[in-house]
Amino acid sequence: MPDTTATWRTVDDDVVRGQQRLIFVRERDHHVLTTLRVYADGVVIWQWTSSDFDGLRAAFDDGTLTLAPPEDSEIIVSGTAAGPASLESWLAPEQVIADLADEVDRLNDRPDSSGRCRDALIAYAAEPSRSNLEIVRERYHAVPEHQRIYMLGDMDRNDVPVRILLAEPGETIPARRPDRTLTVTPRAREQALEYFRRRERGVAESRERDTADGPETAIAVPLQVGGHVYPQGWPDPPGLEVLQIDYPAPVVHGGREYPTVMHAYWALSTDDADWRDRIAAAVRGFDARVTAEKAPRRDNWPAVRLGVMAALLRDKFDRHPAMARRLQETGDARLIYTDGGPRYWSSRGTNWLGRLLELVRSELAGR
Incomplete structure (x- = not known):
């Protein structure tokens, strides 16, 4: 395995996993030892440069990046040492690029x-x-x-x-x-x-x-949940739509009732009582989210939002048995939440809503 260590960066509140290794970058008349980072989305970063694999190959070609600086060139290890050195790499740039391409596959849980x-x-x-x-x-x-x-x-x-x-x-x-x-x-x-x-x-x-206790992963064919908008009203009878957080299904949190999970979630994202009332009074869940975008967030919101959503989903399916049965009817399918909202919750990012729905479904089955 190549000598890499784990790293990460955030994109629109999502964590994008990566790997990093050491590389030399040319700066005027010397070379500096720095980190070369590659991420699951194919982004490659060194120092202040963000690029892709084509840019990485070009940087090796023009000498911006090197595995071993030319003999007797000045090298700097920031905060540690500086001076001329004679180094020899047992790898060629194309081998490093191939290693990093394999890393991207592994970061995306694909065969390298x-x-x-x-x-x-x-x-x-x-x-x-x-x-x-x-x-x-x-x-x-x-x-x-x-x-x-x-x-x-x-x-x-x-x-x-x-x-x-x-x-x-x-x-x-x-x-x-x-x-x-x-x-x-x-x-x-x-x-x-x-x-x-x-x-x-x-x-x-x-x-x-x-896999003595069952399959390691959910079934291969996922179910798409969310992302559906019905300007003329929700389907009757509804299907998987009942699993959406903006589907009309009153929930209670802290003694207060909200029209939908989405209303409750966004209302609870702020400590401002006036904003909370305005969000809770929105006509649709979508309107609640748009209203909440202007409201001040709770200081600890990133730390508590996952627990808040989990509590709201549990309350929803406890209060609405028919919806709970519909959730259980999805079996052990992987639930992919396709929503245009924050990437943190949808399949465009970490799919936390789909994962929480699977958790609540498992808890319901366990009862």
Whole structure:
């Protein structure tokens, strides 16, 4: 794995995860050791520059960024040291860029280049066709070269089983030890195939143990909740619309009744009594949110807003059994809240509303 550490930044109140590593940036006649940060949304940042992967590649090309400054150039480690140094990097810029692209995949919970190659290897081991082998070849060469021995095998074999499969019978390839070679035979290819079959069986057994209490994730097909506007009135009878926080369903908080969860949430976001009354009196939930945008926020609102929303949703479904049944009818589906409001709550960001609805649904089922 590349030598990176976790980092993050906020975008519209959402936390965007990232990874960072050290890099040298050129400043006039010297180079400064700084951090190069990459985020799940593909943004790349160094010092005061925010860019993308194209910008990162251009910065390496023109010398703005470097892994090892030219010999005897002045380098500065801020607050620690300065002076000439002779450094040598075992990586090339393209390898670093490939590593960071893999980081973006992992930050988004997607298979990285090694994961995609492993998937292709398992498919080829199950069906050793020429077309499947070509997919393996393409994906193998997409894995950063310095990562292949760590990611596509084990400590004893490294990536030798993959290279055996990619070679032709009779071809000689380097063995695990650089001073040795091996000749690929049909038997060696079959052993390599069996190696990946055993690995897949081991993974399946491990997955079965890990999921003894049920699936690790919700079902693959999500349900879309929210984001629907009905100027002519809500559907009758309603469907998933009842799960929206602006659906007419009175809730009570602190002894006061509000027309909807949305009214209550935004009213509780301010300590100003007059603003709270105006928000609570809004005709629709949307109007309550728009009104609240002008109101002063409670000082501790970011710290308490998640708990407030959870309490309001619990109250809503406790008070309205038919709506609670509709929520439970969604089973264990992942609930994606598609709303045009704050990204914090919707699928455009961290989908906290969808996640809280799943929590309340589980609590209802547990009763």
